[in-house]
Amino acid sequence: MNDLLQFVLKAHGGLERWESATTIHAKGAIGGFLWTRVGQEGVLANADMTVDVHQQRLVFAGFTGPELSGVFTPDRVEIRGKDGTVVVDRVAPREAFTGLGQDDPWDELHVLYFAGYALWNYLTAPYLLTHPGVELVELEPWRESGEDWRRLQARFPQDLATHATEQFFYYNSSGLLRRHDYAADVLGGSPAAHYSADHTTVSGLVFPTHRYVVPVQEDGQALPEPILISIDFSEISVDSRQG
Template sequence: MNALLDLVLDAHGGLRRWRAARTIHAEGSIGGLLWSLRGQEEIFAEADITADVQQQRLVFEGFTDPGLRGVFTPDRVVIEQKDCEVLADRNAPRDAFAGHRADTPWVPLHALYFAGYAMWNYLTAPYLLTRPGVVVEELEFWREPDEDWRRLRARFPEALATHCLEQVFYYDTAGLLRRHDYAPDVLGGTPAAHFSEHHVRASGLVFPTHRFVVPVQDDGRAASEPVLITIDLADISVT
């Protein structure tokens, strides 16, 4: 395994603990400009999330209504009642973004797919990088004003629902995730920088509790605005 990835896995709780984990639960809020641009403002203002660790599946309890939940898997998204009665669903949900422009409005199933795969990726990283078919390599240092960050470039298999096939992860000297660059295919491939802060330990694993996403400038530096997405999590637990 890559030496930097070994350091990163240890910093986030260790590979053995990640392999033993079954679910991650978190509560919080997901906001930012993106949701209002797509006509889905405050759809995740109160987010109750449970992610399966060993497979791509994530559930938002109270999705669009306190009595409903949204279920993401790569091949299908579902809005259902608590008794599992399906109210709306979509197979091959990624195909529903074809031809979208920056101002194309979404319906809740679009938001469920995008937030579902994104949050699953975020919550399971860095264990995400050990999945079959993922190839990582260390890049040159990235210089910040007060610290050099080490970087991993990851190439993902097409079968994995993620932002795009190639992404870059930035880590501080302790091995903690600080920045994550990607260009989401479902948003037209515009480069973005996703920053992670305020890490906490929960059930032996380490997670950032504050995240925000901004555009990337031509020189690779992050713009200060607009803030496209914010993620604030609390009450994180692992089973």
């Protein structure tokens, strides 16, 4: 295992705790200019999600209505009624973004796929980086906010739903995630910097509770605005296997 990843996993609770975790439940507000741009402002203003740690599956409670839920998996997204019946679904949901321009409107299933895979990635990191087929290289440190942040370049396999094949993770001297760079394929490949702060410990695992995403210039410097996405978690809990 990569030396920096070992350090980071330890800082976020340790590999053993991540391996024993089964689900992560989180509530919070998800906003930002992106949702207005695609005609879905407020769609996740009161997000309530449950993440399966060991498979790519995320369920939003109350998605688009109090009696509905949204179920994300990489190959299918569904909106279900209270009794579990499928109200609407989409197979191969990533393909539905093909040909969409940056200002073209999304439907609710676009939101479910994008938010589903993105939040699954965010909430399972850094355990995410132990997924089979992920290739990691430590790069030279990056100076920002008066600190030197260690950086991991990650290349993700095709079987993992994520923003892009190549992504970059920045960690402070304590091993905590501070920045995450990517150019999301489904958003047209525009570079962005995703900042993380206000880390909290839940059942021994460490999560940033405040996140925001801004554009990035060619030199790697982030712009202060617009805030494309904001994420503020008010509650996080973890279920784990016993023993």
